[in-house]
Amino acid sequence: MLDLPETAATLEQFIEGAVVLRDAAILSTRLAREVEQWTLEPLCEIRVGVTEYEHRGTGKQLLTVTRFTTAAGRTLSVPYALAAKPARGRRLWRAKAPPAARC
Known part of the structure; x- marks a missing residue:
């Protein structure tokens, strides 16, 4: 489990490394409310280095x-640096799903 704002930049280490990322989701704690109110949103894609x-x-x-796209189509962008020029970034991970259900 990773805290998004603190680790968005560190996800770049997985692009060329030997570590394999399997399945991903965002745990929403709703500002530290009761555990019963937390939700888990499966991710469809993680892309690092996007501007x-x-x-x-x-x-x-x-x-x-670092841009996270949920299976429901919602995107969350976590900034970690200033950029000099536009970039599409690199896909770090994409969920395996039938073609009709892709991001």
Whole structure:
């Protein structure tokens, strides 16, 4: 289990390494409420090194982010550095699913 804001940049180590990432999900603790209120959202894709403008296009600063896409289609971008030029990033992991259910 990893804390997203603190480890987004460290996921790059898995791109060329010998470590294999199998299945992934985001655990939402809803601001540390009771355990019964926590939810687990399966991930569809993790992409590192993507660039986005801050606040999803409303800002002027280009940031390097790790982008998480849930199976439901929701995306979470966790910034970890400033960027000099746009980049698509590299796919770190993608869920194996039937073609109709892909991200």
